[in-house]
Amino acid sequence: MSAPASSELRAETLFPVGVAALAKRYDGFLLDQWGVLHDGTTAYPGAVDCLERLRAADKTIIILSNSGRRGRENEAVLAGMGFGRELYHHIVSAGDDAHEALLRRDEPAYRDLGERCLLIARPGEEYLADGLGFSLTADPDQADFILNLTFDPERQPLPGWRPLLERGAARGIPMICGNPDRHRVHASGRLHEAPGLLALAYEELGGQVHYHGKPYPRIYRSCFGIMGLPPEKVLAVGDSLAHDVAGAANAGIGACFIAGGIHKDELVWPDGDAPEAESCFALFARDDQHPRYCIPRFAW
Known part of the structure; x- marks a missing residue:
C-alpha cells in the first residue's frame, strides 16, 4: 500500500474551536498535565472550567501523566492549582506504572534486576523508591540497576550525571525510566529538561533502558482497565507529538493535539x-504524527 498523499494527511486533522465539539463524540478522556492543564505552577485559563463541563456531561476523565511522582502527589499538585479531586476520576502516572512493575516483578525485564538501586531523583525525593524493598546506593559500581524518576535541571544539570551514566553503561546495568519526557513546559516560558534526556544519554552510551509512561503500551492498558470503554469512545488530549499523539496511535485511540504546549514556539x-494550519501540518509531517484534532488550548 502506498503512503497517503500530503493532502490526505491534512484531511485527517480537524481544527475545532474547543473541547465542546469533542465532548459530543467521546465518553472518555485521557488528559495530559503539563502543557495542557497547567504550566507546572499555574492552571491555564479555561482549563478548570473545561473539566467542570466535561464532568457535568458525565465523561470519564483520567489524568494520564509522564510524571515520575506517584498519583497521590500529583493530586496534591493539581489541587494547589485549583483542580479539585471531583474534576477527574483517576490519575495514572508513569511513576505509578514503574512502581507497579517493580513490585510485581512478573515481566522478563524485572525478574532478575537485583536489590541494589541507584535512584535518580530530585534532592529530598528519595522517598519515591519507598516500599519497593530495594537498598539504595549512590555508587554505580555497587548498583544492580538505575531507577530514573525525577531531576532538577538547574540544581542537577545533565552534564553532571554523565560520569555516573558512563559507569553504569560500562557495567551493563539496566535503567528503569519512570518519566520518558525529555522536556516539559515551565512557567518561565522556557522548556526545562526532563528525565527522558538522561535515559536518552544512557542509551547513547550503550545502556539499556526500560521505559514507563506515554507512548508505551503498558500504561494505556491500565487506563483502559479503569475506564471500561471501547477505544473508539476514548480520546487522548496532549501537547507532545512524541508522547501523547504517538501513544494514542499505538493504543488505537484518537488524539487531540494542544498546539499551545511544548511545541508552541515551533x-x-x-x-x-x-x-x-500550514505550520501545524508541517510539524505533523516532520514528526510523522497526525492527530485527529488540533486545538490551541484546553478550553471549552
Missing part, C-alpha cells in the same frame, strides 16, 4: 489565538 500564530 508553530506560527498569526493573531496569537490560534496556530496557522
Whole structure:
C-alpha cells in the first residue's frame, strides 16, 4: 500500500474551536498535565472550567501523566492549582506504572534486576523508591540497576550525571525510566529538561533502558482497565507529538493535539489565538504524527 498523499494527511486533522465539539463524540478522556492543564505552577485559563463541563456531561476523565511522582502527589499538585479531586476520576502516572512493575516483578525485564538501586531523583525525593524493598546506593559500581524518576535541571544539570551514566553503561546495568519526557513546559516560558534526556544519554552510551509512561503500551492498558470503554469512545488530549499523539496511535485511540504546549514556539500564530494550519501540518509531517484534532488550548 502506498503512503497517503500530503493532502490526505491534512484531511485527517480537524481544527475545532474547543473541547465542546469533542465532548459530543467521546465518553472518555485521557488528559495530559503539563502543557495542557497547567504550566507546572499555574492552571491555564479555561482549563478548570473545561473539566467542570466535561464532568457535568458525565465523561470519564483520567489524568494520564509522564510524571515520575506517584498519583497521590500529583493530586496534591493539581489541587494547589485549583483542580479539585471531583474534576477527574483517576490519575495514572508513569511513576505509578514503574512502581507497579517493580513490585510485581512478573515481566522478563524485572525478574532478575537485583536489590541494589541507584535512584535518580530530585534532592529530598528519595522517598519515591519507598516500599519497593530495594537498598539504595549512590555508587554505580555497587548498583544492580538505575531507577530514573525525577531531576532538577538547574540544581542537577545533565552534564553532571554523565560520569555516573558512563559507569553504569560500562557495567551493563539496566535503567528503569519512570518519566520518558525529555522536556516539559515551565512557567518561565522556557522548556526545562526532563528525565527522558538522561535515559536518552544512557542509551547513547550503550545502556539499556526500560521505559514507563506515554507512548508505551503498558500504561494505556491500565487506563483502559479503569475506564471500561471501547477505544473508539476514548480520546487522548496532549501537547507532545512524541508522547501523547504517538501513544494514542499505538493504543488505537484518537488524539487531540494542544498546539499551545511544548511545541508552541515551533508553530506560527498569526493573531496569537490560534496556530496557522500550514505550520501545524508541517510539524505533523516532520514528526510523522497526525492527530485527529488540533486545538490551541484546553478550553471549552
